Structure formats: C-alpha cells, structure tokens
Amino acid sequence: MKPQLAHMQVFLALARTGSVTAAAHDLRLAPSRISERVRELESELGVGLFDRTTRPATLTAAGEALLPRARSIVAEFDLVETMFRTPPSPPVRVGVRSLPAEFRASLVEGIVRPAVGRSSLSLRPLDSHQQLDLLRSRDLELGLLWSELRDDGELDQLPLLEERFVIAVPDTPRFHRLDRIGPADIVGLRLATNIDPWTFPEVLHPYLEMVPLVDRINAAVEDGLLMLLSDGVHCSFVPAGWQDHSHFASPHGERILLLPLLDPQPSIVTYLTWRRDRRDEAPISRVLDRARRRFPEPHRR
Known part of the structure; x- marks a missing residue:
C-alpha cells in the first residue's frame, strides 16, 4: 500500500503527542487503527519511524527526516480542500484580544483564514470575559483570550502565545x-x-x-x-x-x-478557546487541526 494522506496525518499526530492513545483521541480513531497505519507506513518506507522503547515515543532519525515533508504534504492537501470547498459556510466569528501585530497576522492569515475557506471571517475585538460569555452562548465560534480555564466541562483551550x-x-x-x-x-x-x-x-x-x-x-x-x-x-x-x-x-x-x-x-498566555461540543464542526475543526500542528508548544516572547 502506497503512503496516503491518512498515514501522514497519523504520523504527525503520533510525532506530536508521543502517545498512541493521545493521537487516537486527537484524530477520533481507535488506538489500534493508529498503530496499524504507522506499521503500514514503516513497512512501505522500509524504515522505523518511532523508537517505541521510550515513553513518550520518540522519532528515529528517519522519522525526523520525514517530519517536515509530512507537514508539507498535509498542508498542501488542506490548501487544495480550501480552494475547492463549496458551498460557502456561515460566517465564522472569532473573538480577539490584543495580540502582537506580526503574531496576529500569522495566526489569522496562516491558520484561521485558510481553514475558514469561503466562509466570511468576522474578527471581533473583545476582552476575555466578553469572549467567554459569547462562546458559552454560541455567539462566537472561537476565542483568543487570556483567561485559563481549569476543569471546564463546556469549553476547551489550546495555548498559543506566552x-x-x-x-x-x-x-x-x-x-x-x-x-x-x-x-x-x-x-x-x-x-x-x-x-x-x-x-x-x-x-x-x-x-x-x-x-x-x-x-x-x-x-x-x-x-x-x-x-x-x-x-x-x-x-x-x-x-x-x-x-x-x-x-x-x-x-x-x-x-x-x-x-x-x-x-x-x-x-x-493567549489561548485559542472553543466549545467542546462544537469541536467537530467545520470550519472549527479545521482551524483547530491547523493550530495544533502549528503550536505543539506555545510561542514565547
């Protein structure tokens, strides 16, 4: 079986998390399916990609060499999907705290707007409390805010910037x-x-x-x-x-x-924040998938 997009997505998820269980959770797949796809990819390439004797799993030299190419492959498929996606979706409303201008431009133009595709993007300058209220009432799809949420059953977060x-x-x-x-x-x-x-x-x-x-x-x-x-x-x-x-x-x-x-x-810390029950909605899911790949750790400045 020739390597496919799904193999690259699984490879990147396992490289990012170091855990079959965590990768399966991120991709909404069974852990056995994660292991199967990694074995298929390694078999086709004829090399081992992960050192499974360590916890978390770490990349071998071959895995490190594949990593930037896998990211490029997945990004290209994302771009093609964005170019030909129809019909336009409802507007995506994103709350925005004050951010460094360069970081904000990179985030919006490199992650959010390509994932939104043909939907209109509405950036709303709001403080963190306003964003939290609007996220809970479903009047925002995503928020960029400073408030860290702990043990919140309704909202989830990804740290982007410290x-x-x-x-x-x-x-x-x-x-x-x-x-x-x-x-x-x-x-x-x-x-x-x-x-x-x-x-x-x-x-x-x-x-x-x-x-x-x-x-x-x-x-x-x-x-x-x-x-x-x-x-x-x-x-x-x-x-x-x-x-x-x-x-x-x-x-x-x-x-x-x-x-x-x-x-x-x-x-x-600036957190990308969303409702847990909207995680699988498009284009929210596409923004989150791109953000997770771009920010395995928050950017520090």
Missing part, C-alpha cells in the same frame, strides 16, 4: 530611580486595564491589592490605555513587547516607563 509582563508607570523621579517595581511602589496610583484585573496571574495579586481604584478601558479602543497612562496617575500591567500589540500604541513622547516586576517574573 508573553512576559512588565508594568507601565509614570516617568517621574519616584519611579525613575527604581530598577524593578514591587507592590508597595505603586501605592497611590490608579490601575488602567481593559480586562478584569483579577484574571491576571496570581503573582500580580499583591500589586492589585495596592491599587484598589481601577479604570476599565474598552478593549476595542486602540489608544485608550495609552491616553490614561499619559496622565501621570495610572499604572498598567502590559506585555513586555506591548508596542507591537494591535490595540496598544507605542509611546511617542509620553512620560511612561516600562519596568520589570519583582521575581518571579509573571507571564500571560
């Missing part, structure tokens, strides 16, 4: 002499944020206790955070590369300092 957090404070003598900012250093400031501050990582909670006055900003207002930070009485937790974010603006002469926080350095 970013280090810093704090933006007024550029005044009070802060100019500091190398790092601790909780006590921000007493008297107001917090500017476009999300619920208590959804930030727990390491930031001691800081939040020092800034009980919070001014919330509409996530869709591109320069809203910058305008508040420019007044000299606000602070905000932002990604270290915030100037690259789609809904933040680079400070142009404003009196703002970006300073690291005390150890441990906090980070925030």
Whole structure:
C-alpha cells in the first residue's frame, strides 16, 4: 500500500503527542487503527519511524527526516480542500484580544483564514470575559483570550502565545530611580486595564491589592490605555513587547516607563478557546487541526 494522506496525518499526530492513545483521541480513531497505519507506513518506507522503547515515543532519525515533508504534504492537501470547498459556510466569528501585530497576522492569515475557506471571517475585538460569555452562548465560534480555564466541562483551550509582563508607570523621579517595581511602589496610583484585573496571574495579586481604584478601558479602543497612562496617575500591567500589540500604541513622547516586576517574573498566555461540543464542526475543526500542528508548544516572547 502506497503512503496516503491518512498515514501522514497519523504520523504527525503520533510525532506530536508521543502517545498512541493521545493521537487516537486527537484524530477520533481507535488506538489500534493508529498503530496499524504507522506499521503500514514503516513497512512501505522500509524504515522505523518511532523508537517505541521510550515513553513518550520518540522519532528515529528517519522519522525526523520525514517530519517536515509530512507537514508539507498535509498542508498542501488542506490548501487544495480550501480552494475547492463549496458551498460557502456561515460566517465564522472569532473573538480577539490584543495580540502582537506580526503574531496576529500569522495566526489569522496562516491558520484561521485558510481553514475558514469561503466562509466570511468576522474578527471581533473583545476582552476575555466578553469572549467567554459569547462562546458559552454560541455567539462566537472561537476565542483568543487570556483567561485559563481549569476543569471546564463546556469549553476547551489550546495555548498559543506566552508573553512576559512588565508594568507601565509614570516617568517621574519616584519611579525613575527604581530598577524593578514591587507592590508597595505603586501605592497611590490608579490601575488602567481593559480586562478584569483579577484574571491576571496570581503573582500580580499583591500589586492589585495596592491599587484598589481601577479604570476599565474598552478593549476595542486602540489608544485608550495609552491616553490614561499619559496622565501621570495610572499604572498598567502590559506585555513586555506591548508596542507591537494591535490595540496598544507605542509611546511617542509620553512620560511612561516600562519596568520589570519583582521575581518571579509573571507571564500571560493567549489561548485559542472553543466549545467542546462544537469541536467537530467545520470550519472549527479545521482551524483547530491547523493550530495544533502549528503550536505543539506555545510561542514565547
């Protein structure tokens, strides 16, 4: 039997997960079918692709050589399917938090839009809580948000991006002499944020206790955070590369300092989020399959 697309899909799933059981779960196949297809592929190629003496299973040298070619083969079939898919499907609504512009473009143009095909794509700038509400009510198909869900029976997630957090404070003598900012250093400031501050990582909670006055900003207002930070009485937790974010603006002469926080350095993760009961709906399933192949681990910056 000549290698087929199904063999390449199974090979990639097992290479990604290292587990026959996990690969079977991802592809909605029986574990025995995963093992059978791997044996067929190895037999046809005349080489072993996995070292099964390790847990998780690891690629042999031949498997490593096949990996980029298998990805290319599957991607080409995805592209052909997208080109000739008919008829157009209903619009796909995707909630979007602020993301680094380059990362967002790569994600939307390289993963989401090709998977959507002829459906119209609606990107909606919303904060994480709004996205969660709309996902649960089925008014969004997918969400890109910061809230991590644990033991949630309704929603599932895939981590895509991990970013280090810093704090933006007024550029005044009070802060100019500091190398790092601790909780006590921000007493008297107001917090500017476009999300619920208590959804930030727990390491930031001691800081939040020092800034009980919070001014919330509409996530869709591109320069809203910058305008508040420019007044000299606000602070905000932002990604270290915030100037690259789609809904933040680079400070142009404003009196703002970006300073690291005390150890441990906090980070925030962007999750692709969806309803579990919609996993097999097209084009949601196509977006998820592409995202899993592209992000076996979250991108870190």
